[in-house]
Structures are given as structure tokens and as C-alpha cells.
Amino acid sequence: MELNGKCPTGPIETRWERHRFNLKLVNPANKRKYTIIVVGTGLAGGAAAASLAELGYQVKCFCYQDSPRRAHSIAAQGGINAAKNYHNDGDSIYRLFYDTVKGGDFRARESNVYRLAQISVNIIDQCVAQGVPFAREYSGYLDNRSFGGAQVSRTFYARGQTGQQLLLGAYQALERQIGVGQVEMHDRCEMLDLIVIDGRARGIVTRDLRTGKIESHLGDAVALGTGGYGNVFYLSTNAKGCNTTAIWRAHKRGALFGNPCFTQIHPTCIPVSGEYQSKLTLMSESLRNDGRVWVPLKSGDKRDPSQIPEAERDYFLERKYPSFGNLVPRDVASRNAKSVCDEGRGVGETGLAVFLDFRDAIQRLGAGVIKERYGNLFDMYERITGEDPYKSPMRIYPAIHYTMGGLWVDYNLMSTIPGLYVIGEANFSDHGANRLGASALMQGLADGYFVLPNTIGDYLASTKFDKLDASHSAVKDAEANVAAITKRLLETKGTRSVDSFHRELGRIMWEYCGMARNAEGLKHALGKIPEMREQYWRDVRVLGAGDELNQSLEKAGRVADFFELAELMCLDALERNESCGGHFREEYQTPEGEAARDDERYSYVAAWEFKGVGNAPALHKEPLTFEYVHPAQRSYK
Amino acid sequence: MRLTLHIWRQRNAREQGKMVRYELPDVNEHMSFLEMLDVLNESLIAKGEEPVAFDHDCREGICGMCGCMVNGVAHGPLPGTTLCQLHMRHFKDGDELYLEPWRAKAFPVVKDLVVDRTAFDRIIAAGGFISVSTGSAPDGNAVLVAKEDAERSMDAAACIGCGACVAMCPNAAAALFTGAKIAHLGLLPQGQPERMQRAEAMVAQAAAEGFGYCTNLGECEAVCPKEIKLEVIARMNRDFLSASWRGR
Numbered sequence: 010m011e012l013n014g015k016c017p018t019g020p021i022e023t024r025w026e027r028h029r030f031n032l033k034l035v036n037p038a039n040k041r042k043y044t045i046i047v048v049g050t051g052l053a054g055g056a057a058a059a060s061l062a063e064l065g066y067q068v069k070c071f072c073y074q075d076s077p078r079r080a081h082s083i084a085a086q087g088g089i090n091a092a093k094n095y096h097n098d099g100d101s102i103y104r105l106f107y108d109t110v111k112g113g114d115f116r117a118r119e120s121n122v123y124r125l126a127q128i129s130v131n132i133i134d135q136c137v138a139q140g141v142p143f144a145r146e147y148s149g150y151l152d153n154r155s156f157g158g159a160q161v162s163r164t165f166y167a168r169g170q171t172g173q174q175l176l177l178g179a180y181q182a183l184e185r186q187i188g189v190g191q192v193e194m195h196d197r198c199e200m201l202d203l204i205v206i207d208g209r210a211r212g213i214v215t216r217d218l219r220t221g222k223i224e225s226h227l228g229d230a231v232a233l234g235t236g237g238y239g240n241v242f243y244l245s246t247n248a249k250g251c252n253t254t255a256i257w258r259a260h261k262r263g264a265l266f267g268n269p270c271f272t273q274i275h276p277t278c279i280p281v282s283g284e285y286q287s288k289l290t291l292m293s294e295s296l297r298n299d300g301r302v303w304v305p306l307k308s309g310d311k312r313d314p315s316q317i318p319e320a321e322r323d324y325f326l327e328r329k330y331p332s333f334g335n336l337v338p339r340d341v342a343s344r345n346a347k348s349v350c351d352e353g354r355g356v357g358e359t360g361l362a363v364f365l366d367f368r369d370a371i372q373r374l375g376a377g378v379i380k381e382r383y384g385n386l387f388d389m390y391e392r393i394t395g396e397d398p399y400k401s402p403m404r405i406y407p408a409i410h411y412t413m414g415g416l417w418v419d420y421n422l423m424s425t426i427p428g429l430y431v432i433g434e435a436n437f438s439d440h441g442a443n444r445l446g447a448s449a450l451m452q453g454l455a456d457g458y459f460v461l462p463n464t465i466g467d468y469l470a471s472t473k474f475d476k477l478d479a480s481h482s483a484v485k486d487a488e489a490n491v492a493a494i495t496k497r498l499l500e501t502k503g504t505r506s507v508d509s510f511h512r513e514l515g516r517i518m519w520e521y522c523g524m525a526r527n528a529e530g531l532k533h534a535l536g537k538i539p540e541m542r543e544q545y546w547r548d549v550r551v552l553g554a555g556d557e558l559n560q561s562l563e564k565a566g567r568v569a570d571f572f573e574l575a576e577l578m579c580l581d582a583l584e585r586n587e588s589c590g591g592h593f594r595e596e597y598q599t600p601e602g603e604a605a606r607d608d609e610r611y612s613y614v615a616a617w618e619f620k621g622v623g624n625a626p627a628l629h630k631e632p633l634t635f636e637y638v639h640p641a642q643r644s645y646k
Numbered sequence: 647m648r649l650t651l652h653i654w655r656q657r658n659a660r661e662q663g664k665m666v667r668y669e670l671p672d673v674n675e676h677m678s679f680l681e682m683l684d685v686l687n688e689s690l691i692a693k694g695e696e697p698v699a700f701d702h703d704c705r706e707g708i709c710g711m712c713g714c715m716v717n718g719v720a721h722g723p724l725p726g727t728t729l730c731q732l733h734m735r736h737f738k739d740g741d742e743l744y745l746e747p748w749r750a751k752a753f754p755v756v757k758d759l760v761v762d763r764t765a766f767d768r769i770i771a772a773g774g775f776i777s778v779s780t781g782s783a784p785d786g787n788a789v790l791v792a793k794e795d796a797e798r799s800m801d802a803a804a805c806i807g808c809g810a811c812v813a814m815c816p817n818a819a820a821a822l823f824t825g826a827k828i829a830h831l832g833l834l835p836q837g838q839p840e841r842m843q844r845a846e847a848m849v850a851q852a853a854a855e856g857f858g859y860c861t862n863l864g865e866c867e868a869v870c871p872k873e874i875k876l877e878v879i880a881r882m883n884r885d886f887l888s889a890s891w892r893g894r
Contacts, residue, residue: 058782075701076767078807079709131781138783140776140831142791142800149790167800174803175710181775188771194715196764219756248703282676285685288705392727395676395735458780506691508684552696557658558757560699561691 012265012616012631015419016120019638021106025124027461033470040065043469044228046213048200048255050077050173051452053433054234055179056457062186064462064540069226070183070192071215073199073250074230081236082453085172086293087156088164089136089450091129096153100161102126107638108159109448112338113413113441113641114590114606116268116614119632121439128455133165134457135182139178143167151606156295156447164447169293169385175450179457195226199563200255201494202487203231203262203429208326210259210429211477214487216495218563221556223491227477230428230465233259234457237412237434239272241571241578242523243515245409246278246291252567253574256416256435264424265616265629267417267437269574270582273444273591274524275410276342277391280362289408290393292386294446297342298562299370299379300403302326304363304558308353314364314402326351333645340443340591340604341645343407347524348602350406357404362597366402380603399576407524411449413591414581417616417631421464422456425616428468432456437614442590448603495555507564510545514538514568514575522579527595531583535576539623577617577626584628587611599642608640647673647739651686653698654746659754665744675735679722680705680712684735699758705733707871710806713813714759715746720810720869728808728871748813752820752856763809765855766823773847774827776836795833802829804872810865811874817858822866824848825878828885842892845885 017024035043043066047058050072058070072080092105105126110117133151137143143165144152156164167174186192197218204212204225212227238253239245260266277297279290303324305317325345327334335342346363349355356362371379376399380387387398394404414433416424419437424431433453440448477484521534545568553559588597588604589611597605614631649670656663670689673682680702687697703711707728714729716722737743745759754760791799807853811822828845831837837844853859860864860879867876 056780061777074703074708074709074711075763076807078767078770079703079711081704081709084704084706084708092882093786131783133786134783135778135780137786137789138776138778138836140799140834140836142796142803142830142834143786145791145793145796147793149792152785167803170708170804173806174800177803181770182778182780184767184771185777186776187767194767196767219762248709249705250703283674285674285677287678287681287684290706383780389731392731393678393733395733462780506688508688550831558699558760561697580834 010629012629013419014118014631015421016118021119021123026128032464032467035470037065037464041067044069046226046228046231049234049236051080051082051234051236051433051632052176052179053457055183056190056454057232057432057461059179059182059186060458060462062191068192069228071195071198071200075197077183077196079196080176082176083173085450086169088166088171088447090163090447091133091165092126092163093130093133095151096162098161100163105129109445109637112445114443114643115635116589117439117441119635119637125345125439125452125455127178128459129451131459132451132454134176136178139182141167141174141178172450184469186219201491203259204484204487205262206481207427207484209427213359214491219558223488225479225488229469229474232430232432232461233433233435235435238574239409241575242409242518243511244286246275246289249288254567254570257570257574259429260617264429265417265618266577267614267616268414269578270585270592271413271442271607272409273411273413274343274407274554276339276346276407277405278408280357280404280406281359291410296365296383296386300365300367301369302335302353302365302425304349304356305626314468330645337645343524344593346407361454362404362406364402365405367398411444413442413444422461430461430465432461442592494566498551498562499555501549505548507548507561507568510549511568514541514571518575522582525593525595526582528583534579538576545572573622583614647675649673649744652744655758656755658757673734674823676680679732680730701760702730702809707732708806713808713810715813717744720814721871726871726873741854748809750812750818753809753812767853769824769851771847772851773844774828777829777840791834795854797829799833802826802874802878805874806872808871810869814865814869816863817861819860820852821856821860821879822870822874824852825882826874829878829881832881832885840890841885842889845882846889849886
């Protein structure tokens with residue numbers, strides 16, 4: 010299969026503009042004749058559904074939550090980047106583009122990233138107009154802060170709830186369209202299969218989570234904004250319901266999966282406290298601006314931190330990276346925390362944590378200033394752990410946070426199935442091998458508000474659609490597939506709960522395909538996962554019925570897909586014999602222990618084609634070329 | 647610690663529900679409330695009994711999906727906290743806890759502790775937005791917003807739409823929820839053109855959904871996990887009143 014990214018060529022500054030001009034348009038009077046299905050109501054899905062409806066398309070929108078306002082975009086704390094250069098501090102579209110390509114460790118497409126940086130400024134305008142209460146200066150102008158190690162202040166924020174406020178903006182725009190009947194909303198409704206007819210995506214099969222009813226919805230195009238798959242690790246900062254099912258089942262219908270092994274670990278999360286742990290909570294990495302990260306110098310030192318004298322502490326980030334210190338990028342901070350814990354110097358009951366200490370900052374600035382800066386984070390930490398971080402250092406540990414991988418899409422955000430678009434975290438596109446802070450919100454909204462509504466028209470205007478009805482054999486086939494999966498899960502009547510399997514899978518993935526990977530471990534996982542998957546289908550216990558609200562059944566289907574995806578992630582990680590961004594292969598590191606990229610052999614997007622469960626998938630490569638930002642070793646020393 | 651739970655079990659909207667007693671012999675104090683329910687559910691599954699259905703998602707106190715009554719208090723005893731952020735160290739060994747779903751005519755029970763809150767979405771759809779289609783916005787700094795207004799707007803915008811305010815209100819009024827949106831948008835210059843029709847439409851929709859009327863009891867404010875202030879209701883009433891006068 011030839012992968013055509015359809016990226017425009019020529020001067021990068023005008024690529025998007027020229028591309029848009031060349032796209033075919035749908036006449037305003039004809040837009041209402043098209044039905045577009047949007048799955049997911051986060052920043053990408055919610056923004057897309059609202060914007061498409063505003064243009065005049067008929068939209069059918071779906072989410073598994075009880076309301077489109079709850080998607081996990083809501084949990085993003087820090088902010089959203091935009092190259093406004095309101096501060097006259099040297100920012101520009103080109104710099105945001107440059108930072109994003111470099112931050113992604115040269116594994117993203119230049120054309121896409123440049124477009125993202127261009128659109129970033131329109132997003133802020135749009136959100137302000139919608140009533141997003143961004144932080145302001147006393148003059149009434151928008152406030153900015155620096156974030157994630159960027160050297161300019163380009164992050165817009167609404168307290169520590171930026172994701173919530175941006176999502177509510179998109180949600181309100183969506184509700185407005187629901188109110189006028191332009192969007193038909195289906196909440197508590199989960200997509201379980203994609204309907205492909207004559208090689209084109211023409212609809213989805215859903216299960217109504219209230220009644221269990223399995224239904225088909227037909228349309229002219231389908232857009233998936235269904236988020237990332239971090240929950241394959243069981244413990245992550247994702248919401249409990251986040252899953253891979255929509256994109257995985259589309260993958261099984263023919264959409265290629267791009268860079269599945271590119272996952273991001275966030276360094277400042279509250280550590281695991283026990284076997285019952287159900288999820289991990291992230292604390293904004295702004296804490297690293299004033300907190301100092303350390304562990305005891307000697308392994309097995311279990312003294313109270315206040316009893317450990319200065320000379321017996323190892324401030325390992327400051328020691329190894331004198332110029333960036335505690336502010337090194339996420340992947341570097343995370344890997345170093347893991348390695349000191351592997352040496353037996355981790356702290357807390359489990360030994361899987363490092364200290365984040367504010368003692369010096371409190372002495373220097375006073376507790377009042379620290380409270381002003383981080384009060385809500387300190388409260389959250391105390392609420393969860395029962396410990397007071399003003400008195401003893403916080404304990405932190407890295408956790409899975411975001412997945413850069415996802416379904417492969419071209420410049421128009423269309424997958425390898427014509428008519429199937431993938432937006433936001435669900436696609437693989439803009440972050441390469443590592444995402445920078447405050448860039449997820451930017452990408453979700455760029456895709457949803459500004460890219461998809463432009464590109465989808467080209468497909469609709471240039472395609473002749475046959476009239477379809479629900480009796481088509483492909484529709485019946487997809488419905489039967491969904492019914493069979495549900496039936497099989499309910500009839501297995503095994504001995505173990507869905508969660509017990511999910512936990513076990515998560516442990517394997519964290520151990521062998523987590524922060525650091527090696528060929529031996531990945532091969533071990535590749536042996537283990539198919540065995541576990543078989544056992545799952547033999548021994549899972551799902552109680553209750555299929556024709557009512559059944560949360561175990563919902564989970565069971567999602568975990569079944571995680572088992573299949575997990576294998577692909579390990580395979581992709583094994584195939585990529587280099588380290589880049591969040592993908593750290595222990596065999597490929599510099600003498601100083603940093604990620605060693607291999608641009609000669611691995612400067613490509615790995616796009617995998619599904620060949621049946623248990624069969625080896627086929628690898629297709631989309632080469633990456635860099636005309637503007639020249640690949641170099643990232644250095645934070 | 648050892649806990650006794652009494653949980654509302656109801657198969658679906660049509661069938662009668664009842665309280666069922668469960669003993670939990672070994673609860674770790676570091677667990678969150680929802681993790682405690684996870685542990686109960688795992689033990690029920692092991693015994694072949696159907697687990698308790700409860701809504702939850704982010705477990706970080708921001709999505710607004712979780713919540714139930716704990717001994718008659720929405721989201722339990724800790725102020726300013728959603729159920730998912732409530733940890734078991736706030737309870738004592740031997741405690742007896744009664745868990746019930748939100749009770750309101752406009753929030754019918756779906757199953758066990760799960761209720762249908764789509765009435766909230768319909769209130770927003772009636773007018774809880776600023777009508778600006780994608781692409782038509784001026785530069786973000788073209789319209790200035792006084793810092794104080796932005797802060798007060800943000801206070802109201804922090805609402806997570808969990809429904810605790812309705813559940814705790816003896817009138818099952820949605821005034822705090824509706825007022826929070828009216829205040830959030832009404833405090834911003836961008837929200838002015840539609841301010842009157844917004845208040846009218848949202849208040850009318852809340853009534854049509856079967857929510858009661860506010861009699862200033864303040865129970866909603868006491869349990870709101872985001873500590874939204876009663877002031878937003880005053881703002882809603884003022885806008886609503888101005889709108890009705892203007893109409894005449």
C-alpha cells in the first residue's frame with residue numbers, strides 16, 4: 010500500500026492556504042443533504058460536531074458519557090499554546106512550529122505542524138468569543154505564562170481548569186446546534202463497529218448503554234474524535250472510561266494505525282498507594298518551577314526525609330542537567346525518576362516514588378507565596394495522600410498520560426478508509442514521538458474547529474454517494490459482529506472479573522512497554538499477551554444482561570480491544586530500533602544515557618495494517634522529510 | 647476499617663428499588679470512596695452477584711459524572727469535594743453508610759446509583775451559550791475584559807454539572823446550575839447581546855424539565871463540590887426579571 014500523506018509542497022507558510030483553495034466546496038444549499046457522524050465529544054469531536062452543524066451539515070453525534078460535556082479533555086489543567094506573541098518576547102508561528110517539531114523528536118510531518126501553529130491564533134480568538142474566561146491582566150488583556158520549558162510565554166489559561174473551560178465552550182456551541190435540531194445527539198451510546206461499504210466509511214454500529222439496543226447509523230462520512238488509549242496500561246491519568254474501541258474497530262475494518270508505541274509519561278503524578286488503586290492523578294508540572302526533585306544518596310535509606318542531611322541527598326536532575334535542572338522535558342524527568350528507583354533509592358512504602366521538595370522555596374519565598382502559586386495543587390495532594398506538602402516533601406512518580414500514536418491520517422485528517430476522518434488524540438498526526446505541554450488542547454481544537462470542517466467538504470463534493478438503507482449486507486454484517494462479541498462476553502461465564510484481567514495486562518505493559526523498553530522484554534510481552542488474551546476469552550466473568558445498563562459488559566468489550574492493541578504496541582516498539590521522544594529503547598542511548606535517534610533508518614511513520622487477530626500485521630512506512638527544521642540531538646544539559 | 651453499607655439497588659426505571667446491606671470487613675483508609683465501591687463490586691462479582699452500578703469517569707473531581715447521597719448528603723461529608731475525591735480516612739471504623747442516587751423528578755433513576763441528568767443538557771441547549779459560529783471571532787484582545795469580571799465569571803464557570811445542587815435541594819431546583827451558566831456568560835462583554843433571552847429561555851426550560859423553584863434555602867451552595875455561590879442565583883433572578891419587564 011502506498012501511503013500518500015497528501016501534504017502540500019512549496020513554501021511552508023502558504024501551504025495550508027493554497028491547499029484550502031484547491032479543496033472542492035459543497036454548495037451551501039447542498040450541505041444539508043449530507044449527514045456526518047461524529048464520535049466523541051471532547052475538544053476535537055465537540056468542536057467538529059458544532060462547526061460542521063454551523064456550516065449546515067446534518068450531524069449525528071455520539072458519546073459514551075451521560076453528557077457531551079464530560080469528555081476527558083475536561084481534565085487538562087495547564088493551558089493552551091498559541092503563537093500570538095502578545096508579549097513581544099520573540100514568539101512567532103515559525104517558533105511554535107519549530108519547538109513542536111523539535112519537541113516531537115523529529116517524528117512528525119512539518120506541513121501538519123506548521124498548520125497547527127498557524128491555526129493556534131484563531132483558536133484563542135474563537136474561544137474568547139465563546140465566553141471562555143481566560144486569565145486576564147489588570148488592564149483587561151489576555152494573560153500568558155510560560156509552560157513546559159518553552160522559552161516564550163505563549164500559554165493561555167483559565168486557572169488550573171483550562172481544559173474544562175475550553176471543553177465547555179465547545180460543548181455550549183454543540184448544545185446550541187442540538188437545540189436548533191442541526192445535531193442529533195446520542196449520549197450513553199458507544200460506537201462498536203464501523204460500517205464500510207464499497208471501500209468507504211458509511212456509518213457506525215452502536216450500543217445504547219441504557220437499553221443495550223444495537224443500532225446502525227448511516228451517513229456520508231464518519232469522524233472519530235475518541236481520544237487516546239493510555240488505559241491499555243490500566244493505571245493512567247486518563248478517565249476510567251477512556252478506551253481504544255472506536256479506533257481499534259476501525260483499524261480492524263482497514264484503517265492503518267500510526268506509531269502505536271509512542272506514548273507519553275508525565276513525571277509529576279501522585280504515586281500508587283495500593284492494590285486497589287484505580288487511576289492516577291496528575292499534578293501540573295508547573296510544580297517543577299519551584300520544587301526540587303531528590304532521593305536519598307544511599308539505597309534503602311528509609312529515614313524520614315527531614316532526618317536526611319543535605320550531604321546525603323541526591324538532587325539527581327540538578328546534578329545531571331545543570332542548565333535545565335528540574336525543568337527538563339517530561340520524558341527526561343520521567344526516565345531519570347525510574348532509574349533512581351530501579352537503583353533501590355526510591356522513597357515511600359512502595360519504593361516507587363521520588364521527593365518533590367518545596368522546603369527551599371518556602372524558606373526563600375515564604376509559605377504565602379507558595380500557597381498563592383500552588384495552593385490548589387497542594388490541597389489536592391493533601392486530599393489524596395493525607396500528607397501536608399508544606400511540612401514534608403511531596404512524593405511523585407511518572408504515569409502514563411497521553412498517546413501520540415493513533416490512526417494514521419493524511420493532511421486532510423482522513424484515514425486510509427475513504428470517508429473516515431480521525432481528529433484529536435485519536436489520530437497520530439502532530440506530536441511526533443513526544444508531545445509538548447499545552448499542545449494537546451491546541452491540536453484537538455485545531456482539528457475540530459478549523460481543519461476538518463474545511464477538508465471534509467472536498468471529499469463530499471468529489472464523491473458520488475449511492476443511496477443506502479439499513480438492509481445492506483455490510484450493515485447487517487457489522488451489526489451481527491457486534492451482537493456476537495456481546496453474546497460471547499456474556500456467555501463465557503468464567504471465574505475472573507474484567508478488572509483483574511485489565512490490571513494484569515496493565516502490569517505487563519508498564520513493565521515491558523512503559524518508560525523504558527528493550528528487545529528482550531518486548532519479546533517476552535509479545536509471548537505473554539496472546540496467552541492472556543486467550544485466557545480472557547475463556548475465563549472472563551461478565552454478570553448481568555445485555556439489554557440493560559451493564560457497566561461490566563461495557564468494560565469487557567474495551568479490555569478485549571486493549572489486549573489486541575497491546576500486542577501491536579509491543580511489536581511497533583520492538584520494530585523501532587532507536588530511541589526517540591517517549592519511546593526509549595535501552596539498547597539505543599548515548600554514552601550519557603540520553604535517547605539516541607537513528608534518522609537514517611527510522612525517520613518514518615510506522616503505519617500498521619490489521620491482518621486478523623493473532624496474525625502478524627503488515628508494516629507500511631511513510632517517510633518523513635525535513636526541509637525547515639533540521640534534525641539534531643535534543644540536549645538539555 | 648470495617649464498614650456497613652446500605653445501597654439503593656434498582657434494576658431499571660420501571661422496577662421498584664430497595665436498600666441492600668453489605669458488609670465490608672477491610673477498607674483501606676487511603677482508598678477513595680469510588681475505590682471502596684470497586685472493592686465491593688469485585689467481591690460481589692466473585693460471589694456471582696451483579697455489581698452496583700454507579701457513574702464515574704475522570705476520578706479527579708472535574709468531569710462531574712460521579713456522585714450519590716452518602717447519609718443524606720450529596721457527595722458525602724467533606725465540603726467542596728466530589729465523591730471521587732473523598733477518601734476513606736474521613737470515615738471511622740464501624741461506620742454505617744447509606745448510599746442513594748440523586749433524587750429528583752427531573753433526574754429519573756437509570757439503575758442503582760445511576761440517574762439520567764440529560765435535563766441539564768437541555769437547559770444549556772435552550773440558551774446557555776454565546777452564538778458565535780466558528781471563524782467569525784475578532785482578535786482575542788479586541789474586546790477587553792476587566793480582570794475582576796473574568797475572575798467572577800470563572801468562579802461561576804467552574805460548575806461541573808454533577809447535579810448535587812438539585813439532589814440536595816428540597817425543591818429539587820436547578821437554580822444553582824442554571825444561575826452558574828447565566829452568571830458565567832452574563833459577566834463577560836461577549837455574553838451581553840443575548841443576556842436577556844438567555845435567562846428567559848434557560849429558566850423556562852428548567853421549569854419544563856420538572857425542576858422546582860428556588861426558595862433560598864442554600865442547601866445547594868453547601869454541597870456544591872466547586873463551591874459555587876448563591877450569588878449566581880441572584881444574578882439569574884435579576885436577569886430573568888429584567889427580561890420579563892423588557893418583554894412587557
